[in-house]
Amino acid sequence: MSNTEYDVIVVGSGMSGGYAAKEFCEKGYKTLVLDRGEMVKHRQYKTEGKAPWQMPFRGDVPEEFKAEQHIQKDMYIYNDYTRHHLINDRDHPYEQKKPFIWYRSATVGGKSLIWGRQSYRWSKLDFESNKLDGNGIDWPVRYEDIEPWYDRVEPFVGISGSYEGLDVLPDGKFLPALPLNVVERDMKKKIEETFPDRHFIPARVAHLTQPQKQHLELGRVQCQARSECPRGCSFGAYYSSNSAALPAAERTGNMTLVANAQVQEVLYDQDSGRASGVAYIDMRSGERKQVGARVVFMCASTLASVQILLNSKSETFPEGIGNRFDLLGRYIMDHCGGGGASGMVPGYLEDYYKGRRPGGVYIPRFRNIREKHGAFERGYGFQCGASRAGWHWAKNGKGIGKAFKEKVRQPGNWYFTMWGFGESLPRYENRVTLHPSKKDRWGMPILVTDVAYGANESAMVKDMSDTAAEMLQAAGLQNIRPFEGEAPPGGAIHEMGGACMGHSVETSYLNKWNQCHDVKNLFVTDGAAFSSVSCVNPSITFMAFTARAVDYADQQMQQRLL
Amino acid sequence: MKRRHFLINISAVLGYGALVNDVAALDAALAISGKPSGFLGPDELEFVSQVSDIIIPQSDTPSASQAGVPEYIDFYLSEYLESKARSLFVDGLRGLCAQSINEFLALSDERKTEKIKSLDDRLGTSEENTAYKQLKELTVIGYYTSQVGATQALRYDPVPGPYKEIKLAEVGRAWL
Ligand SMILES: Cc1cc2nc3c(=O)[nH]c(=O)nc-3n(C[C@H](O)[C@H](O)[C@H](O)COP(=O)(O)OP(=O)(O)OC[C@H]3O[C@@H](n4cnc5c(N)ncnc54)[C@H](O)[C@@H]3O)c2cc1C
Numbered sequence: 001m002s003n004t005e006y007d008v009i010v011v012g013s014g015m016s017g018g019y020a021a022k023e024f025c026e027k028g029y030k031t032l033v034l035d036r037g038e039m040v041k042h043r044q045y046k047t048e049g050k051a052p053w054q055m056p057f058r059g060d061v062p063e064e065f066k067a068e069q070h071i072q073k074d075m076y077i078y079n080d081y082t083r084h085h086l087i088n089d090r091d092h093p094y095e096q097k098k099p100f101i102w103y104r105s106a107t108v109g110g111k112s113l114i115w116g117r118q119s120y121r122w123s124k125l126d127f128e129s130n131k132l133d134g135n136g137i138d139w140p141v142r143y144e145d146i147e148p149w150y151d152r153v154e155p156f157v158g159i160s161g162s163y164e165g166l167d168v169l170p171d172g173k174f175l176p177a178l179p180l181n182v183v184e185r186d187m188k189k190k191i192e193e194t195f196p197d198r199h200f201i202p203a204r205v206a207h208l209t210q211p212q213k214q215h216l217e218l219g220r221v222q223c224q225a226r227s228e229c230p231r232g233c234s235f236g237a238y239y240s241s242n243s244a245a246l247p248a249a250e251r252t253g254n255m256t257l258v259a260n261a262q263v264q265e266v267l268y269d270q271d272s273g274r275a276s277g278v279a280y281i282d283m284r285s286g287e288r289k290q291v292g293a294r295v296v297f298m299c300a301s302t303l304a305s306v307q308i309l310l311n312s313k314s315e316t317f318p319e320g321i322g323n324r325f326d327l328l329g330r331y332i333m334d335h336c337g338g339g340g341a342s343g344m345v346p347g348y349l350e351d352y353y354k355g356r357r358p359g360g361v362y363i364p365r366f367r368n369i370r371e372k373h374g375a376f377e378r379g380y381g382f383q384c385g386a387s388r389a390g391w392h393w394a395k396n397g398k399g400i401g402k403a404f405k406e407k408v409r410q411p412g413n414w415y416f417t418m419w420g421f422g423e424s425l426p427r428y429e430n431r432v433t434l435h436p437s438k439k440d441r442w443g444m445p446i447l448v449t450d451v452a453y454g455a456n457e458s459a460m461v462k463d464m465s466d467t468a469a470e471m472l473q474a475a476g477l478q479n480i481r482p483f484e485g486e487a488p489p490g491g492a493i494h495e496m497g498g499a500c501m502g503h504s505v506e507t508s509y510l511n512k513w514n515q516c517h518d519v520k521n522l523f524v525t526d527g528a529a530f531s532s533v534s535c536v537n538p539s540i541t542f543m544a545f546t547a548r549a550v551d552y553a554d555q556q557m558q559q560r561l562l
Numbered sequence: 563m564k565r566r567h568f569l570i571n572i573s574a575v576l577g578y579g580a581l582v583n584d585v586a587a588l589d590a591a592l593a594i595s596g597k598p599s600g601f602l603g604p605d606e607l608e609f610v611s612q613v614s615d616i617i618i619p620q621s622d623t624p625s626a627s628q629a630g631v632p633e634y635i636d637f638y639l640s641e642y643l644e645s646k647a648r649s650l651f652v653d654g655l656r657g658l659c660a661q662s663i664n665e666f667l668a669l670s671d672e673r674k675t676e677k678i679k680s681l682d683d684r685l686g687t688s689e690e691n692t693a694y695k696q697l698k699e700l701t702v703i704g705y706y707t708s709q710v711g712a713t714q715a716l717r718y719d720p721v722p723g724p725y726k727e728i729k730l731a732e733v734g735r736a737w738l
C-alpha cells in the first residue's frame with residue numbers, strides 16, 4: 001500500500017499492547033501505539049510515596065468523585081491514591097442488559113499499572129477442556145504451542161515463584177518465590193496431609209525478588225514490599241507496561257506513542273481485502289484522524305477491542321470487520337468468584353513480619369482433573385494469605401482511654417482468608433453488541449452487555465465456599481466464616497472472549513495465530529482472542545499469545561505475505 | 563476554601579471530565595488539609611477535642627488533639643461530607659450527651675469520661691449512638707493516620723525493604 005505511514009499500529013498500550021509494541025520495535029518495525037488513556041510516564045506517579053497524613057481525606061474519596069466513577073468505585077483497589085488511574089464512567093458509558101461490571105483503566109499502560117500481579121501459566125487441560133466437555137469452541141492451540149512463548153515472556157516480566165512440578169499449574173521461569181510465613185508453612189503441612197490432591201504454594205507474582213540484568217538495564221530494581229503498587233512504582237519492582245515494555249520499546253527509537261487517542265474503527269480496503277489502518281479521535285481536540293500501516297494489532301482490552309471491531313463497518317463487512325458469521329462479540333466470559341472463607345488462626349502471637357508482602361498463597365485447581373466432582377464442569381483455584389489484624393478494628397471497636405490505646409498499638413490475631421477464582425463456561429449467547437443509536441461524547445457507539453452466569457458457575461461458587469471452610473477446619477482455624485458473594489460477570493476483572501480463536505471462519509473469529517480469518521493483516525491478541533478462561537489469572541497468557549502473534553506477523557512480513 | 567470550590571476549579575483545568583484533574587484536586591486539598599477550615603465553631607471544636615482526647619488520651623505518646631484530630635475532623639466535615647450528612651452529624655454531636663455542648667464542657671473530667679464511656683459501651687448494640695459512632699471512627703482514623711499516630715503510636719515504614727519474618731519483640735507494636 002502506497003500511503004502506509006507505519007509498519008504496525010498497536011491499539012492499546014496495556015498488558016497486551018505494551019508487549020506487542022516492545023516486540024515489534026525490537027524487531028525494527030516502525031510502530032505506532034494509540035491509547036485512549038492519559039499519559040502516565042514511569043516515575044511520574046502522583047500519589048506514590050504519599051503518607052496517609054499527606055492525603056486530604058486520608059485515602060477516602062468524596063462522593064462527587066465516586067459519582068463520576070459509579071462502576072469503578074467498587075473495585076477493591078479504589079481509593080484516593082488510585083482513582084485517577086481508573087476511568088470516568090460518566091464519560092465512558094455502556095449499557096447492561098444483564099448486570100456486567102466493566103472495570104477500566106484511564107491511562108496509558110492500561111490495567112498493567114493497577115493489576116494484582118498474580119501470574120500463572122495455563123495448563124494442558126485448560127486448552128483441551130472445550131474439546132473434552134463440548135462447551136465453547138475447540139482451541140486451535142495447545143499448551144505445547146504456547147509454552148515457548150511463556151519461556152520468552154516470563155524472564156522479561158520477572159515473576160517470582162516456586163517450582164512445584166504440577167501438571168495443572170506448569171512451572172515457569174521464575175525468580176525466587178516470596179516466602180510463606182510461619183502460619184502458612186504450618187497450614188501447608190496440615191492441608192496437604194489432609195488433602196493429598198491439594199497444593200499450598202507461594203503465589204506467583206510479577207515482582208522482582210532478584211532483579212536480573214535485563215531488569216536492571218531498564219532501571220527496575222528489587223521489590224521493597226510496600227504494597228502500594230496500584231499507585232505506580234518508581235522502583236519498577238512489579239511489571240507494568242509503563243515501567244518495562246514501553247521503555248523497552250521506546251529505547252529502540254521505533255515507537256511513536258499517542259495518548260488521548262480513541263480508536264474508533266479499523267479501516268478496511270475493499271480492493272486489497274486488508275485492513276489499511278485505523279481511524280481515531282484526538283480526545284483533546286475532537287479531531288478525527290486516519291493512519292495507515294501494514295499490520296494492525298488490536299490490544300485495547302477484551303471488550304474495547306470487540307467494540308472497535310464491531311464498529312469497523314464496510315460494504316464487505318456491514319456487521320463489523322471480518323464478522324461474516326455473527327461471531328464477533330460472542331462467548332464473553334469472566335472468572336466466577338466470590339466463594340471462599342476466612343478464619344482466625346490461634347497462637348503465633350510472638351511472630352510478626354516486616355514489609356507488606358505483595359503476594360500470599362495459591363491453591364491450584366484440584367476439582368475435575370482426574371475424577372469428576374459434583375454438579376459442575378471444570379474447576380477453580382484459591383488465592384489466599386495469612387496476616388495479623390492491624391489497628392483498623394478500632395474504628396468500630398469498643399474502648400476508650402490509655403488501655404484502649406495500648407490495645408490498638410498491638411497487632412491482633414492472625415487471620416487467613418481464601419478467595420476462589422473459577423472457570424466459567426464459554427456460551428454462545430453471552431455477548432456484547434453495539435447500541436443502535438447511543439454514542440459516547442467522542443461519537444463512539446456505546447457497548448451493550450448481555451452476559452450472565454449459569455448453573456455451572458453457581459454450583460462452582462457454592463463448592464468454593466464449602467471447600468474453603470473444610471480446609472480451614474482441617475488446618476485448625478477458629479471462627480471460620482464461609483462467604484459466597486455473588487459478583488456479576490466482570491467482577492473478577494478477567495474478562496475474555498468476543499473474538500475467539502478457532503479452527504474455521506464459520507465457528508470462530510481468529511485463527512491459531514490470533515489472525516482474523518478473513519482479514520489477514522488484522523490481529524487480536526488481548527483477552528478477546530480467548531476461547532475459554534482457565535481458572536488462573538490470564539494476563540501473562542495474553543502476553544505470551546501477543547509475543548507469538550508478533551513473531552508470526554514478523555515472519556509473514558519478511559516473506560512479504562503481509 | 564470549600565470543597566465544592568476546589569472540585570469546580572479542577573473541572574475547569576480539565577476541560578472535560580473531572581478525573582484527570584484529580585491531581586490538581588489533590589494539590590488544592592493538600593494545601594488546606596490539616597488547617598482548621600473554621601467549620602466547627604470554637605465550642606464545637608473544643609468539644610470534639612475533649613471527646614477525642616478521652617478516647618485517645620496522652621500517654622507515652624501524644625493524645626488525639628495533640629495529633630491534630632480535631633482539625634482533621636473539622637476539615638472532613640467541611641470538605642468531605644455532603645451538606646445533608648454534615649448537618650446530621652453536627653446535630654448529633656450537639657445532642658450527644660443529652661445536654662448542650664457547653665453543659666458537657668462544664669462537667670468534671672470524671673463525669674465527662676463516664677458519659678463517653680457509657681456511649682462507647684453501647685457501640686455495636688441496638689442503643690448505639692450514631693453521632694458517637696461516627697465521631698469515634700473519625701477519631702481513630704484521624705489519629706492512626708496522622709503523622710504522630712502513625713509514627714509514634716504505631717510503626718510506619720514507607721519503604722520496609724524486602725519482606726521478612728520477624729518476632730513481634732523486634733518492633734514491639736503494630737505497623738500502620
Ligand atoms: C485491580 C485489578 C487487579 C487485577 N489483578 C490481576 C492479576 O492479579 N493477574 C492477572 O493476570 N490479571 C489481573 N488483572 C487483569 C489485568 O489487568 C488484565 O487482564 C490486563 O490488563 C488486560 O490486558 P489488556 O492489554 O487486554 O488490557 P489493558 O491492560 O486494560 O490495556 C488496554 C489499553 O487499551 C486502551 N484502550 C481502550 N479502548 C481504546 C480505544 N478505543 N482506543 C485506544 N485505546 C484504547 C486502554 O486505555 C488501555 O490502556 C487485574 C485487573 C485489575 C483492574
Ligand code: SF4
Nearest residue numbers: 223224226227229233
Ligand atoms: S510492593 Fe514492590 S512493586 Fe509494589 S510498590 Fe512496593 S516496591 Fe513497588
